[in-house]
Amino acid sequence: MSIERLEIRNARPEEFDDIGKLLVKVYSQLEGFPKESEQPAYYKKLLNVGKLTEKENTALIVAVSDTNKVVGAVVYFSDMENYGSGGTATAIKNASGFRLLAVDTSTRGKGIGKMLCRECIQRAKKMNHDQLYIHSTESMKIARKMYEGLGFLRCKEIDFMQGELPVYGFRLAI
Numbered sequence: 001m002s003i004e005r006l007e008i009r010n011a012r013p014e015e016f017d018d019i020g021k022l023l024v025k026v027y028s029q030l031e032g033f034p035k036e037s038e039q040p041a042y043y044k045k046l047l048n049v050g051k052l053t054e055k056e057n058t059a060l061i062v063a064v065s066d067t068n069k070v071v072g073a074v075v076y077f078s079d080m081e082n083y084g085s086g087g088t089a090t091a092i093k094n095a096s097g098f099r100l101l102a103v104d105t106s107t108r109g110k111g112i113g114k115m116l117c118r119e120c121i122q123r124a125k126k127m128n129h130d131q132l133y134i135h136s137t138e139s140m141k142i143a144r145k146m147y148e149g150l151g152f153l154r155c156k157e158i159d160f161m162q163g164e165l166p167v168y169g170f171r172l173a174i
Contacts, residue, residue, distance in 0.1 A: 005066035006112065008119050010059050011073065016050025019062065019073045023049055026102040033139040034165055042162065049075065049100060055082040061119055063103075063112045072103040072112040076120045078127050085135055087160030089169065096124035097133040101143060113146055121150070124174055132172040133158065137165060144170075 011019055023046040027033060036043040053060050057079035063072035077083045077099070080092045089097060098120040103112045124132045134152065136144045151172050158169030 006071070006115065007064045008115055009062060009064070011050070011053075011062040011070075013050065015062060015070055016053075016060070018070050019060065020047040020049045022070060022073060022104060023047070023100055023102045026105065029105070030137075030139040033137065034163065039163055039165075046100065049073070052084070055084075058082050059123075061116060063116055065107075070104075071107040072101075072116055074101040074116045074120060075099050076123055078123065078129075080133065083133070085158075085160065086162060086167065087158045087169065089133055089135070089158040092131075092133065092158075094129055095131040095133055096120065096127060096129045099135065101134075108142075113143065114150070117146065117150055121172065121174060130174060132174055134170045134172075135160075135167045136170060137162075137167055144168075147172075 024043055027046060028036060049060060052058050052075050059076045061074050061076055062070050065071050075098060077097045080095050080097050081090055083090050083097045101113060101116060121132060134147060147170050152170040155169040155171035160167050
């Protein structure tokens with residue numbers, strides 16, 4: 001697969017099931033991340049990620065290979081009110097956010113996650129927002145390093161607990 005031939009776009013409804021399965025596969029393989037038996041409601045949300053697009057100002061963005069395989073996905077919120085995480089992030093105004101970023105394990109290291117992040121940054125800029133928010137966990141070391149490389153800084157004000165799991169906020173000024 002060639003990165004130059006990737007298409008970044010909104011997901012189509014017929015892709016929602018595959019995207020949900022991708023999210024479950026990726027998140028369940030994270031070392032130290034809760035397993036499905038520990039947080040069944042969270043994994044159900046991952047599996048049914050397409051339902052999030054029913055909320056206004058929410059898009060499920062995908063990276064699709066030249067063979068029409070979904071190799072990455074992220075949920076973008078142009079209104080933090082719909083962000084749906086724990087903590088106080090949903091009260092933030094004039095901001096966008098994204099959650100549930102995942103890249104297929106067979107295509108990691110090719111910049112797909114970064115491309116999806118940059119798409120979210122561009123969408124936030126088009127909304128004339130001056131900040132973009134995300135959450136991450138200790139288990140998501142590769143993603144956190146990527147976010148920091150893109151200029152995201154820790155934002156402790158929006159940290160929260162997901163059951164027993166600490167979830168850390170990050171903010172990018174744009």
